[in-house]
Amino acid sequence: MNSLGFPILSLITFLPLAGVIFIATLRGDEAAVARNARWGALWVSLIVLALAVYMWISFDPKQAGFQFVEAQPWLSGLDVQYRMGVDGISLFLILLTAFITPIAIVSSWNITTRVREFMIAFLLLDTMTIGMFCALDLVVFYIFFEAVLLPMYLIIGVWGGERRIYAAVKFFLFTLTGSLLMLLALVWMWRNAGTTDIITLLHTPIPPQVQPWLFVAFLASFGVKAAVWPLHTWLPDAYGEAPLPGTIMLAAVLSKMGSYGFLRITVPMLPHASEMAAPLMFALGVVAVIYVSLVALAQTDMKRMIAYSSVAHMGLIVIGIFTFTVEGIEGALLQMLSHGFIITGLFICAGVLIARGETMTLSKIGGLALRMPVYATLLMLFALGSMGMPGTSGFVGEILVIVGAMKVNFWVSALAATGMVLGAAYMLVLLRAVLFDKTSRPALDGLKDLRPVELAMLVPLAVMVMWLGVYPTSFTRIFDAPVNAMVQAHFAVLTPPVSITPVSLAMVTK
Amino acid sequence: MSLLLSTLLPELLLGLGGMALLMFGVLSKTNQFIICSLAAVALLAITGVFILLAPAGSVFDGLLTTTNFTRYADLLVLLGSAAALILSLDYNQREDIARFEFPVLVVLAVLGMIVMISASDMMTLYLGFELQSLALYICAAFARDSLRSTEAGLKYFVLGALASGLLIYGISLVYGFAGTTNFVALAHLFDGSQPAGYGTVIGIVFVLVGIAFKISAAPFHMWTPDVYEGSPTPVTALFGTAPKVAAMALLLSVMVGPFGHLLSQWQMLIEILSIISMALGALAAIGQTNIKRLMAYSSIGHMGYALIGLAAGTLAGIQATLIYLAIYVVMSFGVFACIIAMRRKGRAVETIADLAGLSTQNPGYALALAVLLWSMAGIPPLSGFFGKLYVFSAAINAGLDVLAVVGVLTSVVAAFYYLRVIKVMYFDAGSPDFDKSASGVRLVMMVGALATILFVFMPGPLVSAAAAAARALMG
Numbered sequence: 013m014n015s016l017g018f019p020i021l022s023l024i025t026f027l028p029l030a031g032v033i034f035i036a037t038l039r040g041d042e043a044a045v046a047r048n049a050r051w052g053a054l055w056v057s058l059i060v061l062a063l064a065v066y067m068w069i070s071f072d073p074k075q076a077g078f079q080f081v082e083a084q085p086w087l088s089g090l091d092v093q094y095r096m097g098v099d100g101i102s103l104f105l106i107l108l109t110a111f112i113t114p115i116a117i118v119s120s121w122n123i124t125t126r127v128r129e130f131m132i133a134f135l136l137l138d139t140m141t142i143g144m145f146c147a148l149d150l151v152v153f154y155i156f157f158e159a160v161l162l163p164m165y166l167i168i169g170v171w172g173g174e175r176r177i178y179a180a181v182k183f184f185l186f187t188l189t190g191s192l193l194m195l196l197a198l199v200w201m202w203r204n205a206g207t208t209d210i211i212t213l214l215h216t217p218i219p220p221q222v223q224p225w226l227f228v229a230f231l232a233s234f235g236v237k238a239a240v241w242p243l244h245t246w247l248p249d250a251y252g253e254a255p256l257p258g259t260i261m262l263a264a265v266l267s268k269m270g271s272y273g274f275l276r277i278t279v280p281m282l283p284h285a286s287e288m289a290a291p292l293m294f295a296l297g298v299v300a301v302i303y304v305s306l307v308a309l310a311q312t313d314m315k316r317m318i319a320y321s322s323v324a325h326m327g328l329i330v331i332g333i334f335t336f337t338v339e340g341i342e343g344a345l346l347q348m349l350s351h352g353f354i355i356t357g358l359f360i361c362a363g364v365l366i367a368r369g370e371t372m373t374l375s376k377i378g379g380l381a382l383r384m385p386v387y388a389t390l391l392m393l394f395a396l397g398s399m400g401m402p403g404t405s406g407f408v409g410e411i412l413v414i415v416g417a418m419k420v421n422f423w424v425s426a427l428a429a430t431g432m433v434l435g436a437a438y439m440l441v442l443l444r445a446v447l448f449d450k451t452s453r454p455a456l457d458g459l460k461d462l463r464p465v466e467l468a469m470l471v472p473l474a475v476m477v478m479w480l481g482v483y484p485t486s487f488t489r490i491f492d493a494p495v496n497a498m499v500q501a502h503f504a505v506l507t508p509p510v511s512i513t514p515v516s517l518a519m520v521t522k
Numbered sequence: 523m524s525l526l527l528s529t530l531l532p533e534l535l536l537g538l539g540g541m542a543l544l545m546f547g548v549l550s551k552t553n554q555f556i557i558c559s560l561a562a563v564a565l566l567a568i569t570g571v572f573i574l575l576a577p578a579g580s581v582f583d584g585l586l587t588t589t590n591f592t593r594y595a596d597l598l599v600l601l602g603s604a605a606a607l608i609l610s611l612d613y614n615q616r617e618d619i620a621r622f623e624f625p626v627l628v629v630l631a632v633l634g635m636i637v638m639i640s641a642s643d644m645m646t647l648y649l650g651f652e653l654q655s656l657a658l659y660i661c662a663a664f665a666r667d668s669l670r671s672t673e674a675g676l677k678y679f680v681l682g683a684l685a686s687g688l689l690i691y692g693i694s695l696v697y698g699f700a701g702t703t704n705f706v707a708l709a710h711l712f713d714g715s716q717p718a719g720y721g722t723v724i725g726i727v728f729v730l731v732g733i734a735f736k737i738s739a740a741p742f743h744m745w746t747p748d749v750y751e752g753s754p755t756p757v758t759a760l761f762g763t764a765p766k767v768a769a770m771a772l773l774l775s776v777m778v779g780p781f782g783h784l785l786s787q788w789q790m791l792i793e794i795l796s797i798i799s800m801a802l803g804a805l806a807a808i809g810q811t812n813i814k815r816l817m818a819y820s821s822i823g824h825m826g827y828a829l830i831g832l833a834a835g836t837l838a839g840i841q842a843t844l845i846y847l848a849i850y851v852v853m854s855f856g857v858f859a860c861i862i863a864m865r866r867k868g869r870a871v872e873t874i875a876d877l878a879g880l881s882t883q884n885p886g887y888a889l890a891l892a893v894l895l896w897s898m899a900g901i902p903p904l905s906g907f908f909g910k911l912y913v914f915s916a917a918i919n920a921g922l923d924v925l926a927v928v929g930v931l932t933s934v935v936a937a938f939y940y941l942r943v944i945k946v947m948y949f950d951a952g953s954p955d956f957d958k959s960a961s962g963v964r965l966v967m968m969v970g971a972l973a974t975i976l977f978v979f980m981p982g983p984l985v986s987a988a989a990a991a992a993r994a995l996m997g
Contacts, residue, residue: 087908088985090915129885151911155902155978162901165941169949170881177949181941188901188937192930195911199918199926 028135031056046127064110095148100491120257179253194233223285238270241300251319300327301431332413340416347409357394378450405480540629547622555620562625587642594991595771602763605855610756612960631657635768644703674752685735692728714783736769750818759858799826804935834920841992842912856970863959878952890971905977
């Protein structure tokens with residue numbers, strides 16, 4: 013068992029499942045069921061959040077290894093066990109998921125069709141994502157990773173926009189192709205090591221000549237989930253057509269499953285192939301940052317513009333991971349968190365407009381700064397965060413990634429930095445179109461500023477964006493140890509004699 | 523003598539029970555379909571208990587053998603047939619084909635399958651094979667007033683007779699070149715010290731082809747879509763489960779038993795069958811609009827996956843095939859229960875488009891079908907995924923990477939058409955207005971769906987049973 017005396021990870025993972033059973037057994041007339049389903053889902057997700065925070069508090073940051081480890085025999089004869097555990101890297105992704113889910117559930121309050129089913133799908137999604145971040149066994153990892161497809165497919169397809177069916181099927185098939193290729197790679201690694209225990213696999217060398225094949229298979233899967241250019245084409249459709257809470261989960265949490273996969277499996281288990289593929293990944297990342305930013309600039313639809321900005325930021329995360337430097341990887345991690353908060357904020361801001369009957373077409377909205385000052389302030393904050401303004405979370409992540417990239421290759425960091433400029437460009441276009449243009453629009457008259465429930469969603473996000481931007485140490489101190497260990501292990505495998513001195517991140521952030 | 527009796531008890535029970543049902547049905551004044559069917563289900567259940575109790579061993583100088591392997595396959599056969607009988611209870615009455623011969627025929631077919639599974643001699647093998655085939659030909663044409671059903675029965679009969687001919691020809695070749703039909707003696711003869719001669723190999727190929735017809739592995743699948751579509755749906759449910767298991771178990775015991783040491787000579791054949799089946803099952807199903815035809819192609823694909831384990835030829839491979847079969851049987855009868863529930867205004871409807879809007883009108887039913895189809899597509903955490911996991915891992919461990927890659931690619935294609943059905947149920951507008959289905963049908967549907975969902979929490983019993991069965995087969 014673990015230091016807490018109870019299996020906290022299983023509890024966090026499967027509590028939403030208990031919520032599913034509760035909601036599925038609700039009886040009564042439709043309105044009562046809908047109300048109880050909403051509140052039930054919200055409370056479950058809040059309890060999960062509380063547990064996740066408790067886990068954060070009890071986490072020992074000095075240990076680089078996995079904590080709260082659980083193990084149960086499961087598939088007999090295959091040495092596949094139900095193994096769970098967290099380290100500094102997965103801890104925050106669990107926290108991010110636990111934090112975003114209640115917000116997404118609140119944002120689904122205005123969904124009125126088939127509420128019970130929606131909440132069930134949502135809690136299932138919660139279980140699958142948290143389970144994936146906790147998994148310490150490849151098969152368990154794969155199951156959670158792939159099972160995310162089922163609720164997400166229904167969320168997009170049933171509650172989505174006009175082209176929802178196309179978007180849902182495209183999302184499903186893209187992701188499934190990638191993950192089945194990953195399954196083959198997993199089985200190969202399983203045969204190689206004789207076990208599916210991730211901790212053992214982290215120390216099992218894989219012949220360098222096989223690594224590129226495995227790398228491609230993992231890239232197919234994680235790359236699709238993380239929407240690495242050019243595997244991102246499902247994303248604008250899915251983001252655009254999914255209902256708002258679905259978009260939030262896709263952008264804030266599901267995209268992190270891909271980058272988490274790179275960090276947990278690809279980089280530490282396939283060091284040679286990762287090193288070989290680093291230039292390719294840099295190229296893909298840079299293309300994502302620059303090309304997709306330009307595409308974002310050309311969008312005429314607010315939701316789509318935000319969706320493309322998400323792809324651009326994922327490019328930056330990929331660059332950070334493949335620098336194999338402490339700065340780069342910690343930057344990527346911070347960027348993952350920051351992107352989660354900011355993109356959620358931006359999508360909710362878009363949702364606020366939809367709820368007021370506004371269109372998403374940029375040329376038809378405008379002048380909101382006059383009528384909705386609080387809204388304008390918050391949107392401005394998230395937009396500034398997205399373009400990486402100092403003082404917001406976006407800055408810390410981006411600067412660290414760029415510093416990390418600078419250590420490896422000047423041009424990569426220079427090109428990634430232009431992404432910040434382009435990011436500023438499209439975000440400013442967005443702000444101008446939404447907040448300042450067309451101040452004399454007649455439709456403006458009836459608009460009301462944010463309601464309390466909308467504030468309840470946006471303010472916590474804004475607080476997190478500021479917290480991460482002003483005092484990132486409270487986060488970095490947790491993942492310093494595992495990231496340092498990971499970078500050392502990476503170079504120890506590649507060049508055994510050379511020793512790398514661990515860099516403390518404190519020097520960079522202060 | 524007591525060993526003889528107790529080992530043979532399940533077969534005796536089925537045979538005598540089938541006769542008794544027949545006599546009862548003939549002699550009673552009214553049509554006793556319901557009583558006969560229920561008695562047949564009970565008979566299958568009791569037989570299941572005796573199969574578990576029967577001691578392991580060989581009787582009649584090695585004509586029939588009971589091992590853990592035969593027990594495992596027997597129980598799957600009984601499970602599939604019992605589910606089909608329960609499904610037929612309501613369907614046959616509504617379709618006006620509720621005659622007492624149906625359960626009698628099913629019981630006789632099951633007897634044939636059990637003999638086939640326990641066979642450890644080419645002669646008993648053929649005996650069981652023919653008994654089940656003949657009973658099933660009649661089942662396929664059971665709706666004798668329906669043109670499609672008659673056509674299905676005839677088609678099945680003609681092609682099945684061809685398969686039987688090939689099988690018996692193969693057996694005679696093997697006998698001619700080896701001088702014996704006994705599995706143990708054959709295994710001694712082909713001990714791997716030298717490759718088998720051409721005559722024997724040709725014999726083995728014919729035997730393989732004959733059995734491949736029965737498991738509907740491509741390219742010997744031609745009868746499957748038409749027979750699936752034309753037969754009364756409970757019969758299709760039966761075809762999709764019990765005979766598939768029996769024929770696959772037969773294939774396992776023949777290839778691994780007497781010809782086990784010749785693995786290098788037949789492995790390629792199984793690989794080819796497997797690849798063609800997976801590819802055809804995936805590609806040909808895409809254009810289907812009739813859900814029974816869709817399931818026919820789907821079953822061809824599933825047999826391809828199950829064959830991967832045999833192609834690996836290892837203990838883990840056999841175990842994987844057995845696990846796959848068990849999971850497949852449960853998924854199949856679940857899906858067929860859902861298909862039987864598709865009735866509008868007293869008439870059975872069979873096109874996928876008829877399911878449009880099912881999720882709003884009957885969420886439980888739609889969810890059950892969605893879960894079963896997702897499981898067939900191999901999406902975790904549903905049971906179908908574990909079947910695929912076991913066969914792929916066996917293939918990769920045996921060095922058959924190509925087979926695993928093809929399996930993965932065809933899975934994606936197959937996922938597409940399963941997904942299409944789910945899409946129709948969940949995303950398309952419509953109102954199916956299905957009649958209220960009978961409680962038996964709902965029961966089978968629920969058992970199938972729940973077993974599929976809950977397998978992930980309790981994989982242990984099935985996996986260890988399959989392991990014991992595989993060990994018994996490999997010796």
